[in-house]
Amino acid sequence: MLVVVIYLFPISYMALTAVKDEAQFGDPNAPVWPSRKIELEYEGEQYPLHIVPFEDGDRELLLVQPRRNESQFIDPKSPESGLIEWEGSWRTLEPVYENYFTFQAFTDWFEILDFRQVGYNTLVVVGLTEIGVVVVSVLVAYGFARFPIPYGNILFFILIGTIILPEKITLIPTYFAFINLFDWQGTWWPLIAPHFFGSAVLIFLLRQNFRTIPKELEEAALIDGAGPMRILFSVILPMAWPTVVTVALLHFFFIWNETRLASLYLLSAPDKHPLVSSMLARGGFISGANNLQARALITMVVPMTVLFLSQKFFMRGVQITGLEK
Template identity: 35%
Template sequence: MILAGRRFIYHAFVIAFGLVMIYPILWTLASSFKPESEIFAHSGSLIPSSLEWKNYVNGWAGFGGTTFGTFFSNSLIITVVVLLGTIVSSSVVAYGFARLRFWLRSFLFACLMITLMLPSQVTMIPQYILFHDLGWVNTFLPLTIPHFIGGSPFFIFLLVQFFRGIPRELDEAAVIDGCNSYSIFYRVVLPLTKPALVTVAIFSFMWTWDDFLGPLIYLNNPKLYTVSLGLRMFSDPSSLSHWGYMFAMSVLSLLPQFIVFLFFQKNIVEGIATTGLKG
């Protein structure tokens, strides 16, 4: 009886906590179907008095001839390019730190770890000046090209820990078979790093898709806007805000992340759980 009571309390607490966590998403979904006047008038209710499908239709129509499909396409292009650049550059740099011996390796890795503690605001202005001088402002280049150069410190650290868990005997066996460092990386180490690479890809996808500050700084043309900037255009404190349209497009903008998480959540857990384990 005591054990059953503890299980009941535990499950009741977990369910209650889960409902609290998921309530904002449910409220957003419900508000996307509510009439404009009802969204904040009955803010606690999750059941709309009538289904306003026009919130989705008018929200997708966008602004000034630029539909929300354009914003989705721009976000998808940027996200895919950033994802590829992050995987390639971060895995190469991580392999060098984890498996190669070179001068100042420990010092450079320490510098890499220090950059994790630097606020992004520290480098924001120098980066903008650099990209402005290069003529990259109002293009996708400053949002994508840097990810092909040097990789991301967080992902490099994650991959370094994973690479160190792969037995070095595999490298030695590959050397005997005539492989050099590049062949060992592509043919031996990289195929064994699939869980970590999937984890990097998923986090890179989610963080890039959600990014608001980067596009806000570098993009000025509405036809280049991403989903995050498109959602902001529905809110205008100086005049009228279309909250129904905003919530409708917010729901659609969440779908890619939900799909990615549902299909790859096993890989996320596996990649994080095995990172840093020694073989």
């Protein structure tokens, strides 16, 4: 448990920094906790509260007249007793802080970004690729798991090989083809279309799982005259659905976080970016650690929620036994 706490410690930094007031970052005396200097009113003006050491103990006083060698203070408890002189540099004094949370960093983001447009973009890209990749991967995995495909073993070995293929080697020509031959710059096509050919790693995971389903169940259905599609839907999928859902979730986390292709192919269309890449593209509009951490929180809240809602079977869905060659 302690390991988990240490492992996730930086997340607490993100959460607390996101709700800090911007003034806190430049202030070397500021505490770690989100807070701000206490300021009180005296004769119509706001003055900061400081801890001032006297011979008979520390007092919390308002700094009214800061000077290098001696400063003038007011006691907020008895302002009528007038100015208090104190000798020494006011810069050595510690300000008094109070806890202070602000959601300014989040509301800033809602002004920078049109969340309705971005939400629609995200839905299109995530939704379409999800349908494509899951349907195709299930069909291909079913084919590999259950049918005597000619040279099936070699083809499956090639499939595993494509998992470890470095991405750049295929990116260079496809980048040229998508941009120059198909003129797909600024469209969603390069982000969506490749997923309709399935995903090698997801096919691999599904196929491993399909193979664990006893063949006897299928044979009974075969004798009843069921075709391959009926068997897929009435025998395989009811048994394998946790893995299918897991695979769908893995793709969701992947595509939600995908920013490289989006920032490459949507360069000329800033209003077509899905959430994460549009927040990345607008990084130049923000400054301050609180805005950065608020951005981090906004981008991760959806996948985090999905992960926690699905945790019951998510951790059971991936099982790799024999990785045959």
